[in-house]
Amino acid sequence: MKKIEIITRTFKLDDVKTALAGIGVKGMTVSEVKGFGRQGGHKEVYRGAEYQVDFVPKIKIDVVVEDDFAAEVVEAARKAARTGEVGDGKIFVSPVDEVVRIRTGETGEDAI
């Protein structure tokens, strides 16, 4: 099993969710996060004083899927989240040892 973390622009959440649901992803976890990469931050001005705000708000979507499904999910997410400008974000893929469904006690791929 793989965990896929998609960090991207906040306004792309709906597009990514729709795309992933469309190829059969059955669940996801979403968090509001802040960070910076090549995009850097932005400038804010209060009464003439300029401040550099380094951390840009982003959305993080966590999905766990079967190994052979991972590549398809990554590609669907990439297409949905892409604008072509700096700041589109990143996708991380990592192995998952175990999944447990709390209600039934099922484990492994059955629990996804």
Add this chain to the structure above:
Amino acid sequence: MNPVDNAFILICAALVMFMTPGLALFYGGLVRSKNVLATIMQSFIMLGLMSVLWAVVGYSLSFGSDIGGLIGGLDFVFLKGVGMDAVNSPADNLPHLTFMIFQCMFAVITPALITGAFAERMKFAGFMVFSALWLILVYAPMCHWVWGGGWMGQMGALDFAGGAVVHMSSGAAALCCAILIGKRKGHGSTAFIPHNLPMTILGAAILWFGWFGFNAGSALAADGNAANAFVTTHMATAAAALSWIVAEWLHGGKPTTLGAASGAVAGLVAITPAAGFVTPMWAIALGLGAGVICYGGIMLKNKLGYDDALDVVGIHGVGGTYGALMTGVLATVNAEGLILGNGHQLWVQFVSVVATWAFCFAMTFVIFKVVDSTIGLKAGPEEEDKGMDIAEHSETGYQW
């Protein structure tokens, strides 16, 4: 005693009372969220502390029988002789109690204005003692000099509603405090971003609303002068809100909501000494200047290097000074300024400006040093990190 005037001034007193919580919101939104309650508290609790002090001794020192043009006597301590009729009332159309409570609201808000200078780093206990001493040693003499029969009023200085008594005095005190208390931790490297600008805008709107009581009420009668002061107040404020955002649009890039609110307050401050002495059209001109000049005023701190956290000097100090001088230029109603050929008035205004700054700065310096070396005023670096809300009050403003 005139019942109509009495009704009007009582309502105005209530309007001025509402300015202090308005100021609390104006300042509260400008600080970081960990300091919102401490900042609001420093204004709100003045309604408690200053009101009691005013009744006990402050009113008498301000409006008691004149002693050498410098201070009022003790005739009215504990409101002795301040009654329901006009006997001994400085305004013979108003019950003495009405006049006293209207003036009380001015005494409440003035020390609250200073708190913006030392926001986010002042200990509460020291602050309370500082404010109490400030009312007695700075506000009461200033109030007596200008309105209580003291030397500034005798000299002919024009201050309709408190350009010197309220705004220059708090501005000078703010400059002194900002220098003495030092910078906030992380000043210059950390971003001090206002945590809730909608709160600040609401506060500015409440100030604007309450200021009609402040300025129109200072006519001390429900008459044409009050109407003129009402209109000049509104026009100057409107013009200053506009000119501030134009100035920052041209200078900084974008017009901001904080700029509109700050401009409005700058206009309110600048028209305060002039409200009853200028025409509505000259008020617009005065307001246009106020927005631009106070926008420049807030840049001063970056040039000179003191941390006046919420720009009390730039808005109240600079705006009050500008307003006092412009009163000497533009006065045409019940007074004659420079534009009517009376250069002497401008000179008198200038003398009152210098005296107010010098006296208030020096006296604040002494009070600050005394309280700082006994009780202590500046919070430690750990407290500053945690935020004044937790450190001084054991509570937080927001539970999310």
